[in-house]
Amino acid sequence: MLGSTSFIENKNNEVILDTFSPEIVEGMLQFIYTDRTDLLGNIENASELLEMAEMYQLTSLKYDCFVELINRMDIENASKIAVIAYYYKPTAGIMALVRDFFERFEYCIATV
Numbered sequence: 001m002l003g004s005t006s007f008i009e010n011k012n013n014e015v016i017l018d019t020f021s022p023e024i025v026e027g028m029l030q031f032i033y034t035d036r037t038d039l040l041g042n043i044e045n046a047s048e049l050l051e052m053a054e055m056y057q058l059t060s061l062k063y064d065c066f067v068e069l070i071n072r073m074d075i076e077n078a079s080k081i082a083v084i085a086y087y088y089k090p091t092a093g094i095m096a097l098v099r100d101f102f103e104r105f106e107y108c109i110a111t112v
Helices: 008-012 022-034 043-055 059-071 078-088 092-111
Strands: none
Touching: 022 043, 022 059, 043 059, 043 078, 059 078, 059 092, 078 092
């Protein structure tokens, strides 16, 4: 992609990633080189990394972001994570985990 002479990145020999914070870009690069990142410790970072993973088609990072979001899902943030999941089209396995969370929540409400 960057080998094409029509891209401005090729002419300037640089890629500008100004859509995301430097911390998130660093987290993506860390993941590309090491297959892991230290930034998946909270929902905000996982959401931003998920957006970046979607943009650059990094399916492994996208999966890890979804797993992190689901692991941190609770009653207060479940709707936000469900919207994120809907928007970024996770795999069927990830969507099954999201549905499972809501089914367990409905069961808890029904038994109270």
